[in-house]
Amino acid sequence: MIPNDTPTSQVPSRPLDSQARPGNPAAVGPRPGTPVVGAPQESTTSVWPLWEVFVRSSRGLSHVHAGSLHAPDAAMALRNARDLYTRRNEGVSIWVVPADAIAASDPDAKGSFFESPQGKDYRHATYYTKSEGVKHL
Amino acid sequence: MASQNLQPVPEALSPEEQERAAQLEAEGQAYFDRVMADDSRIEPKDWMPAAYRKTLLRQISQHAHSEIIGMQPEANWISRAPSLKRKAILMAKVQDEAGHGLYLYSAAETLGQSRDKMTDDLIAGKARYSSIFNYPALTWADMGAIGWLVDGAAICNQVPLCRASYGPYGRAMVRICKEESFHQRQGFEILLELSNGTPAQKQMAQDAVNRWYAPALMMFGPPDDDSPNSKQSMAWNIKRFSNDELRSRFVGMMVEQVRVLGLTLPDSEVRFNDETRKWEHGPLDWEEFKEVLAGRGPCNAQRLERRREAHDDGAWVREAAAAYAAKQARKHAEKEYAA
Amino acid sequence: MTTPETHTAETTGHGDISVGVAGSGDSSASATRITPGNALRPEDIALEVRTGLVKPSEDVAEYALRLGDDALILAQRLGRWISRAPELEEDVALGNIALDQLGHARSFLTYAGGAWEKSEDDLAYFRREHEFRSAHLFEQPNGDFAVTIARQFVVSYYQFELYRRLTQSTDATLAAIAAKAVKEVDYHRDHSAQWILRLALGTKESRARMTHGLKLVWPYVGELFVDDELTTRLAGAGAAVEPSSLKADFDRLTGEVLAEAELEVPQTPVAPGGGRRGKHSEHLGYILAEMQVLAREHPGASW
Numbered sequence: 001m002i003p004n005d006t007p008t009s010q011v012p013s014r015p016l017d018s019q020a021r022p023g024n025p026a027a028v029g030p031r032p033g034t035p036v037v038g039a040p041q042e043s044t045t046s047v048w049p050l051w052e053v054f055v056r057s058s059r060g061l062s063h064v065h066a067g068s069l070h071a072p073d074a075a076m077a078l079r080n081a082r083d084l085y086t087r088r089n090e091g092v093s094i095w096v097v098p099a100d101a102i103a104a105s106d107p108d109a110k111g112s113f114f115e116s117p118q119g120k121d122y123r124h125a126t127y128y129t130k131s132e133g134v135k136h137l
Numbered sequence: 138m139a140s141q142n143l144q145p146v147p148e149a150l151s152p153e154e155q156e157r158a159a160q161l162e163a164e165g166q167a168y169f170d171r172v173m174a175d176d177s178r179i180e181p182k183d184w185m186p187a188a189y190r191k192t193l194l195r196q197i198s199q200h201a202h203s204e205i206i207g208m209q210p211e212a213n214w215i216s217r218a219p220s221l222k223r224k225a226i227l228m229a230k231v232q233d234e235a236g237h238g239l240y241l242y243s244a245a246e247t248l249g250q251s252r253d254k255m256t257d258d259l260i261a262g263k264a265r266y267s268s269i270f271n272y273p274a275l276t277w278a279d280m281g282a283i284g285w286l287v288d289g290a291a292i293c294n295q296v297p298l299c300r301a302s303y304g305p306y307g308r309a310m311v312r313i314c315k316e317e318s319f320h321q322r323q324g325f326e327i328l329l330e331l332s333n334g335t336p337a338q339k340q341m342a343q344d345a346v347n348r349w350y351a352p353a354l355m356m357f358g359p360p361d362d363d364s365p366n367s368k369q370s371m372a373w374n375i376k377r378f379s380n381d382e383l384r385s386r387f388v389g390m391m392v393e394q395v396r397v398l399g400l401t402l403p404d405s406e407v408r409f410n411d412e413t414r415k416w417e418h419g420p421l422d423w424e425e426f427k428e429v430l431a432g433r434g435p436c437n438a439q440r441l442e443r444r445r446e447a448h449d450d451g452a453w454v455r456e457a458a459a460a461y462a463a464k465q466a467r468k469h470a471e472k473e474y475a476a
Numbered sequence: 477m478t479t480p481e482t483h484t485a486e487t488t489g490h491g492d493i494s495v496g497v498a499g500s501g502d503s504s505a506s507a508t509r510i511t512p513g514n515a516l517r518p519e520d521i522a523l524e525v526r527t528g529l530v531k532p533s534e535d536v537a538e539y540a541l542r543l544g545d546d547a548l549i550l551a552q553r554l555g556r557w558i559s560r561a562p563e564l565e566e567d568v569a570l571g572n573i574a575l576d577q578l579g580h581a582r583s584f585l586t587y588a589g590g591a592w593e594k595s596e597d598d599l600a601y602f603r604r605e606h607e608f609r610s611a612h613l614f615e616q617p618n619g620d621f622a623v624t625i626a627r628q629f630v631v632s633y634y635q636f637e638l639y640r641r642l643t644q645s646t647d648a649t650l651a652a653i654a655a656k657a658v659k660e661v662d663y664h665r666d667h668s669a670q671w672i673l674r675l676a677l678g679t680k681e682s683r684a685r686m687t688h689g690l691k692l693v694w695p696y697v698g699e700l701f702v703d704d705e706l707t708t709r710l711a712g713a714g715a716a717v718e719p720s721s722l723k724a725d726f727d728r729l730t731g732e733v734l735a736e737a738e739l740e741v742p743q744t745p746v747a748p749g750g751g752r753r754g755k756h757s758e759h760l761g762y763i764l765a766e767m768q769v770l771a772r773e774h775p776g777a778s779w
Contacts, residue, residue, distance in 0.1 A: 046452055046455040046456040046459055047251065047253045047455070047459070048455060048458065048459060048563070050243075050246065054507070055507040056505075057504075057505060057506050057507065057509045061502055061504065061505040061506075062502050062505045063505075064505045064506060064507040065507065066312075066507035066508070067240055067243055067308075067309070067312065067507075068243040068246070069239065069243070069565055070252065070563065070564075070565060071565065072455075072458035072459050072461065072462040072674070073458075073461070073462035073465065073466075075670060076458065076462075076565075076670065076674075079569070079666070079667065079670065080565040080568075080569065083565070083568045083569040083572050084236055084239065084565060084568050085507065087232075087233075087236070087568075087572065088316070088510035088511065088512075089510060089511045089512070089513045090506075090507060090508060090509060090510055091507070104182065106182075107180065107182040107183045107184075205564070208558070208559040208567075209559055212558050212559040215555040215556075215558065216552060216555060216556065216766050216767060217766060217767065217769055217770045218770075219601070219770045219771040219774070219777075219779045220597045220601075220771070220779045221518075221548075221578065221581070221582050221585075221596050221597060221600055222518075222582075222779075223779055224551075224555070224578060225575060225578050225579065225582070228555055228558060228571060228574055228575055228578065229571075229575060231558050231559065231571070232558055232567065232568055232571030232572070232575070235558065235559070235564050235567040235568050235571070236568055238564060239564045239565065239568070242564075277770055277779075311508065312508050315508055315510060316510075327779070330778060330779055331779075334774075334777050334778060334779075335774065335777055337774065338774065338777055443559070443560075446560075447559065447560045447561065447562075450560075450562070450620070450621075451561065451562025451563055451566075451621070452562075453679070453681050453682055453685070454562035454563070454566075454621045454675070454682065455562055455563055456678070456679055456681075456682070457674055457675050457678025457679045457681070457682030458674045458678060459678075460678045460679045460682075461673065461674040461677050461678040464677065
């Protein structure tokens, strides 16, 4: 699962973004079109890092991204997530992940990264029409 | 539109790099335009025009600030709520607002600004929030009027925002709208109880409706002719309906509901226009709106001061928790190293 | 007291996990499915009292009044943090704790009122100061965050030991309220312990404040564990527990947390208390003045 709304607050300085990526060989510092509107993240010690929260709504189901929050450490992040994202019985289990621990696929690479599966109909049962109507197949 | 979207190209680039950057930008713009045309969603790492990012950041952070400042007029009544059931409901509601502010700050953070910076801007008086929260909540009936009118107007505004073109904003709004479904109802119930109560209670309810009606209508923003940003926001699928359109719908709903309440709206000019098929209302005092927005409302200074105080008083706590986390991490690392 | 339920539970996309194809069951995975859940509510107790299903003895009612008043006064104190906490996440956390406490208060007071044909609101809003039964600890001011955490620390470890035993009460209603409350209070213990550690071992300033906070609340710990005729009678009947019987576990468990936080158990002189007999701290008068002002302005009104 690739969460696609991880924060980009540190985009310009993030290793992920300064690396050469598929579909973006230029990699010339800050990507044009990703302007920094605010000041870059301060490193004041009192600022708690950002965490992404995943909630399992009931047994047997996957954890689903619920949102984010700030917490000083994992233990508090879990508790804050419990207080914030399960106030109305939304979950039976919670994961928290430091936001900057999530590696995300490159949005610019939509074309090449996700092109391959397009058109490979033979991976799907519907492709096999001759067996239609045959029972238990 | 293209002229607004020229990005500052970093200076130290060689001509080839500049050309490449410009090409990437053109590709990004084309992709963005296609997403808009398909009414699809933009996600944080997608290319987006600088003005789109700026507009979103302004809107989402203002929305977040409004939730946080909006806690105050109601929080002031938690300690005096006249029944324990109402106390619990009000506590849960104000707590929800903290949560909603938090969801929205998170959405804004995906655009590249930290919550800390947004908070600093707010308490420095540099950021805006919904000016309605600069009016005082004077009686218990205000808890009803805020729930019914203010949250009612907010919900009208927010439901279309669930489809906002920016993914994180839309998702935050879905969660908020689900949770807020009880907010307006509890306000309505407070007013209904008061209206069916003693004459003093009924008068309290009518007085609150009288005071909150016009500010609630102004929550939809200036009239369409006087709202320069609206058109662009609609073109970007951030806004789905114009200010006047939403206001008119809201008035229509209130006309119905105020009858059930057994109260009246303080507006003799409310009527349904058969030609335009729209609800109309009496004139609103936009001068007052601008005054309050400019910081000259009844409670502006008080609201900001309270926020500043909480933030400042909490600084040592946030520092302590961060210091503890750093120490624990260091301890953990040393243990790993030793092993 | 009829509370129209505003259930907003989703009725779609749930409960169809019967499909064998991989992934299909997950199509209902959601992080926003909300339900009111199923637990004992004050309204349920009110219904039982009203229909004559349960009626506490005079002794049990008096005992429930003590527990209810403790929780009510604490909820009133904690409610003030909402919009003033050190960080938004903590606004929400303290709000949850306040709501839990208010829930317990409403249940206990509703049940207590059954003995005297009084509602939770009659008891909360129309008793005078000397008729309240809260212990002094609960009346102590919020102070800074460290004082609030110190108070929470003592309260939650005390309440946990109390409710844990009360689930075995021969009084079915007390046992049921305690069964709901003990799980919630268990989380309050965790919340306070986490903060004790962070504040004690965080910065120099936070450590000083935490030490000071504990010093401020510790004189009022003693009162929580004092037996009197009522508790002895009720404990004899198996309906309640002797407060003194909680002390050993309380000391051991709080001692463990304090040791981990490298803090000493404060050696402060013990205050005499007296809340169970209606002798209160100077603070209670102000708390009640604020809490009761509106209800008393409109006696007999419904809200």
